[in-house]
Amino acid sequence: MTIPDPQAVTVLGATGSIGVSALDVIGRYPERFRVFALTAHDNDELLYEQCRRFQPARAVLGEDDRAARLRRRLQADGLATQVDSGPRALEEVAAAGEVQTVVAGIVGTAGLAPGLAAVRAGKRVLLANKEALVTAGAVFMQAVEESGAKLLPLDSEHNAIFQCLPADFHRGELAASGVRRILLTASGGPFRDADPATLHAVTPDQACAHPNWSMGRKISVDSATMMNKGLELVEACWLFGLQPDDVQVVVHPQSIIHSLVEYLDGSVIAQMGNPDMRIPIAHALSYPERIASGAQPLDLFQLGRLDFQPPDLERFPCLGLAQDAMKAGGNACATLNAANEIAVAAFLDERIGFMDIPRLLAAVMEQLPSVAVSSLDGVLAADQHSRRVTRDLVKRFEAGRRT
Ligand SMILES: NC(=O)C1=CN([C@@H]2O[C@H](COP(=O)(O)OP(=O)(O)OC[C@H]3O[C@@H](n4cnc5c(N)ncnc54)[C@H](OP(=O)(O)O)[C@@H]3O)[C@@H](O)[C@H]2O)C=CC1
Ligand SMILES: CC(=O)[C@@H](O)[C@H](O)COP(=O)(O)O
Numbered sequence: 001m002t003i004p005d006p007q008a009v010t011v012l013g014a015t016g017s018i019g020v021s022a023l024d025v026i027g028r029y030p031e032r033f034r035v036f037a038l039t040a041h042d043n044d045e046l047l048y049e050q051c052r053r054f055q056p057a058r059a060v061l062g063e064d065d066r067a068a069r070l071r072r073r074l075q076a077d078g079l080a081t082q083v084d085s086g087p088r089a090l091e092e093v094a095a096a097g098e099v100q101t102v103v104a105g106i107v108g109t110a111g112l113a114p115g116l117a118a119v120r121a122g123k124r125v126l127l128a129n130k131e132a133l134v135t136a137g138a139v140f141m142q143a144v145e146e147s148g149a150k151l152l153p154l155d156s157e158h159n160a161i162f163q164c165l166p167a168d169f170h171r172g173e174l175a176a177s178g179v180r181r182i183l184l185t186a187s188g189g190p191f192r193d194a195d196p197a198t199l200h201a202v203t204p205d206q207a208c209a210h211p212n213w214s215m216g217r218k219i220s221v222d223s224a225t226m227m228n229k230g231l232e233l234v235e236a237c238w239l240f241g242l243q244p245d246d247v248q249v250v251v252h253p254q255s256i257i258h259s260l261v262e263y264l265d266g267s268v269i270a271q272m273g274n275p276d277m278r279i280p281i282a283h284a285l286s287y288p289e290r291i292a293s294g295a296q297p298l299d300l301f302q303l304g305r306l307d308f309q310p311p312d313l314e315r316f317p318c319l320g321l322a323q324d325a326m327k328a329g330g331n332a333c334a335t336l337n338a339a340n341e342i343a344v345a346a347f348l349d350e351r352i353g354f355m356d357i358p359r360l361l362a363a364v365m366e367q368l369p370s371v372a373v374s375s376l377d378g379v380l381a382a383d384q385h386s387r388r389v390t391r392d393l394v395k396r397f398e399a400g401r402r403t
């Protein structure tokens with residue numbers, strides 16, 4: 001029997017929450033996976049530790065000076081890792097001929113270009129970076145179709161939906177596959193039951209204290225506003241070829257059911273597991289095989305109960321804004337996503353309040369009605385325009401808070 005060579009993996013965003021979980025799974029299986037490249041933006045200290053452990057051929061950082069520091073340290077240790085910096089290097093390590101699998105774990109629209117480069121090069125792409133699909137879903141999915149890339153969702157809900165759909169599911173063919181609708185679960189975040197009158201005063205640390213998941217700060221704030229569920233609705237529509245009305249958001253505070261598929265005959269299939277991203281990551285890394293992820297087994301007796309409730313769109317207006325943007329089509333989701341990235345960063349910098357996030361987004365969406373787009377350039381122009389408009393609004397909100 002011949003043992004196949006290990007799969008060569010690039011981990012984009014290796015120093016983030018997704019990247020660290022992915023490397024935890026990868027590190028358990030040296031006979032299956034070897035790391036080709038690791039990337040980070042600022043955190044050259046953790047990237048150095050990761051390079052020492054996984055000895056990749058390539059490493060990428062955001063800025064030259066950090067890359068130079070990492071290069072010096074790795075050379076001093078006798079490691080041959082080539083260290084580069086900047087967006088072009090990210091695309092190179094995502095598309096390199098030596099790579100089979102790319103973990104797309106960069107946060108925000110910064111992940112779009114390298115994710116798309118991996119798709120265009122026909123890689124097996126494990127997608128966590130939902131903003132790529134929200135911003136440029138049509139372009140991204142067309143590239144998947146044309147290149148023959150294999151796109152596997154890492155986002156826990158989308159990975160769950162993928163697991164619950166029929167194995168021969170064809171994108172967009174819901175009824176023909178016997179599927180009535182998708183039930184997308186949401187925890188409701190840290191403020192699910194908080195008194196709405198208190199929300200204007202919550203701090204970034206309070207917003208980032210997710211009840212079930214340990215994640216990066218941007219997605220944690222998105223969970224707290226429920227914009228994360230809005231982004232995930234859009235993500236699900238692109239991944240599986242759905243209309244927004246095919247998806248029902250279900251608030252499920254325990255985050256044990258990661259989403260469900262309801263069939264025409266009334267059967268409802270759910271994927272369950274402890275809230276640990278190593279589960280969907282291990283699933284996608286080894287698909288269609290199964291490997292151990294390192295996650296704790298689910299103990300139903302200890303859990304005791306599971307709860308469900310409908311989403312409250314008054315308390316969480318961001319979810320409604322995302323539904324509207326997906327229905328509007330054109331560049332609306334790119335506009336909303338860019339505005340959200342700016343607003344969340346301003347909240348994390350304590351320049352605006354928590355409830356200013358939905359107010360800002362609503363103002364931007366009103367100011368920038370949807371326009372049809374047919375190219376990546378069109379999408380990126382909408383992204384940039386929205387960022388400019390949102391930055392101006394942030395300044396106005398900030399000034400309003402001081403007076
Ligand atoms: N965390 C989770 O459990 C889940 C995350 N996701 C999605 O996965 C993505 C990553 O999330 P998460 O891991 O939480 O985020 P983190 O903030 O923890 O990590 C982000 C990673 O991206 C890198 N990065 C940040 N900005 C840039 C940039 N401009 N260019 C290149 N690299 C950059 C960071 O580098 P550095 O460390 O140097 O700053 C880090 O490696 C997001 O799209 C999120 O929505 C989806 C489902 C679950
Ligand atoms: C782990 C993961 O996939 C996150 O997107 C998580 O689902 C966030 O939880 P909520 O947005 O449901 O609070």
Ligand SMILES: [Mn+2]
Binds near residue numbers: 155156157232
């Ligand atoms: Mn998710």
